[in-house]
Amino acid sequence: MTYQNYSLKQLQQIDAAHHLHPFTDHKELREAGSRIITRAEGPYIYDSEGNEILDGMAGLWCVNVGYGRNELAEAAYRQMKELPYYNSFFKCSTPTPVLLAKRLAELAPKSVNQVFFGSSGSEANDTALRLVRHYWALEGKPEKNRIISRRNAYHGSTVAGTSLGGMEPMHKQLGGAVPNIVHVMMPYAYELALPGESDHEFGLRAAKAVEDAIVEAGPEKVAAFIGEPIMGAGGVKIPPMSYWPEVERICRKYDVLLMLDEVITGYGRTGEWFAAQSFGIEPDTITTAKALTSGYQPLSALLVGDRIARTLVEKGGEFYHGYTYAGHPVACAVALANLDIIEREGLVDRVKNDTGPYFAQALRERIADHRLVGEVRSFGLMGAIEIVRDKATRERFEGEGRAAVVVRDHAIASGLMLRATGDTMILSPPLIWTRETIDLACDRIVKALDLAEKDLFG
Numbered sequence: 001m002t003y004q005n006y007s008l009k010q011l012q013q014i015d016a017a018h019h020l021h022p023f024t025d026h027k028e029l030r031e032a033g034s035r036i037i038t039r040a041e042g043p044y045i046y047d048s049e050g051n052e053i054l055d056g057m058a059g060l061w062c063v064n065v066g067y068g069r070n071e072l073a074e075a076a077y078r079q080m081k082e083l084p085y086y087n088s089f090f091k092c093s094t095p096t097p098v099l100l101a102k103r104l105a106e107l108a109p110k111s112v113n114q115v116f117f118g119s120s121g122s123e124a125n126d127t128a129l130r131l132v133r134h135y136w137a138l139e140g141k142p143e144k145n146r147i148i149s150r151r152n153a154y155h156g157s158t159v160a161g162t163s164l165g166g167m168e169p170m171h172k173q174l175g176g177a178v179p180n181i182v183h184v185m186m187p188y189a190y191e192l193a194l195p196g197e198s199d200h201e202f203g204l205r206a207a208k209a210v211e212d213a214i215v216e217a218g219p220e221k222v223a224a225f226i227g228e229p230i231m232g233a234g235g236v237k238i239p240p241m242s243y244w245p246e247v248e249r250i251c252r253k254y255d256v257l258l259m260l261d262e263v264i265t266g267y268g269r270t271g272e273w274f275a276a277q278s279f280g281i282e283p284d285t286i287t288t289a290k291a292l293t294s295g296y297q298p299l300s301a302l303l304v305g306d307r308i309a310r311t312l313v314e315k316g317g318e319f320y321h322g323y324t325y326a327g328h329p330v331a332c333a334v335a336l337a338n339l340d341i342i343e344r345e346g347l348v349d350r351v352k353n354d355t356g357p358y359f360a361q362a363l364r365e366r367i368a369d370h371r372l373v374g375e376v377r378s379f380g381l382m383g384a385i386e387i388v389r390d391k392a393t394r395e396r397f398e399g400e401g402r403a404a405v406v407v408r409d410h411a412i413a414s415g416l417m418l419r420a421t422g423d424t425m426i427l428s429p430p431l432i433w434t435r436e437t438i439d440l441a442c443d444r445i446v447k448a449l450d451l452a453e454k455d456l457f458g
């Protein structure tokens with residue numbers, strides 16, 4: 001029996017009876033009933049009632065090449081018929097992870113040439129955490145194991161991912177984090193810059209918080225700093241251009257490894273293959289997932305720099321870590337086909353030179369002046385809109401996140417899927433969006449803001 005035999009009401013009832021959703025207030029969802037998405041094509045998703053919704057979030061920051069790519073389905077089909085699964089344990093390999101690892105080494109910054117596969121961003125960050133601590137232990141410095149992260153960072157939802165992340169509500173439910181992880185301020189000028197402080201100065205001050213944490217712990221105790229180049233789930237927080245080069249300088253000065261979490265920013269979103277290239281830095285690890293397959297298959301790749309890889313290979317012996325689906329042949333076949341599409345269609349370059357700048361201009365010219373908007377910002381095809389009660393003072397509406405949810409619900413009803421985190425609306429569209437799609441999205445955002453203004457101010 002296929003799902004077409006069920007009515008929306010029946011699917012919602014079964015969903016409510018059996019399905020525990022991620023990051024969800026289950027009682028609230030069960031009262032409201034889920035929206036059931038049944039198909040998608042190009043930049044659009046369609047729900048069970050036939051509503052067409054422009055997907056401003058590329059699924060969950062992942063469907064970079066858009067929906068309905070037969071090429072990816074065919075790559076999966078061919079691989080499934082030929083070899084649906086074999087592992088990379090016991091001195092075995094299959095062809096697709098081998099070729100994908102080579103391809104990723106070619107795309108990554110030049111000192112990054114090795115790849116450890118997993119199935120999700122969270123898993124890849126678990127690997128990264130274990131790997132950097134193992135690295136220092138192999139170098140005879142096991143006490144150099146502290147990790148510095150940022151408040152409000154998102155690094156996944158496993159115990160290690162949650163511990164690395166800086167989301168307070170998640171920590172509260174953790175019942176004990178992985179030890180020796182500390183969190184410093186985020187580079188979020190809109191709320192944290194001092195009066196009169198320039199963006200450049202603020203970036204340096206936010207980087208100094210990393211240095212202060214290293215000095216306070218003692219550099220001999222600090223293994224690494226981890227950060228999303230642009231904080232995604234935390235509200236598309238874009239650091240000033242001064243931030244990352246300064247963080248890199250500080251890490252090198254104290255011999256602290258630099259770990260980038262590019263689960264969202266990897267594979268073109270910032271107008272380069274990796275945001276490391278957008279910010280001009282050379283990290284020691286790069287966590288990637290999501291757009292590696294454009295979400296068509298679950299796959300993550302932890303890209304590992306030469307320094308760590310050399311020690312692991314030369315001094316490591318067996319590294320007791322790995323997943324059943326590490327280097328899954330089908331997922332890797334889809335990733336290779338996905339990278340082919342991104343390359344062939346010039347999507348990375350298009351974000352950098354065409355749609356990225358156009359998106360920034362559209363947000364500035366069409367959205368920024370709205371009464372409910374405190375700030376718009378974007379980098380490549382990642383954008384944010386701050387929702388405020390008072391533009392001049394930046395005062396927020398009462399009840400954190402309530403106003404943004406009103407805007408979001410109007411946006412969805414107007415045919416645009418976007419997300420609200422706290423009082424920030426976030427956008428992360430597929431890289432196939434054109435100038436026309438951006439115009440259409442802005443029409444719908446303006447409509448949603450107008451309707452929300454009526455609701456919120458009466």
Ligand SMILES: Cc1ncc(COP(=O)(O)O)c(C=O)c1O
Pocket residue numbers: 119120121122123125154155156157228232233261262263264289290
């Ligand atoms: C920056 C970042 N890291 C890690 C993750 C976790 O990835 P996953 O949900 O695939 O485990 C996410 C997911 O959104 C993310 O945005």
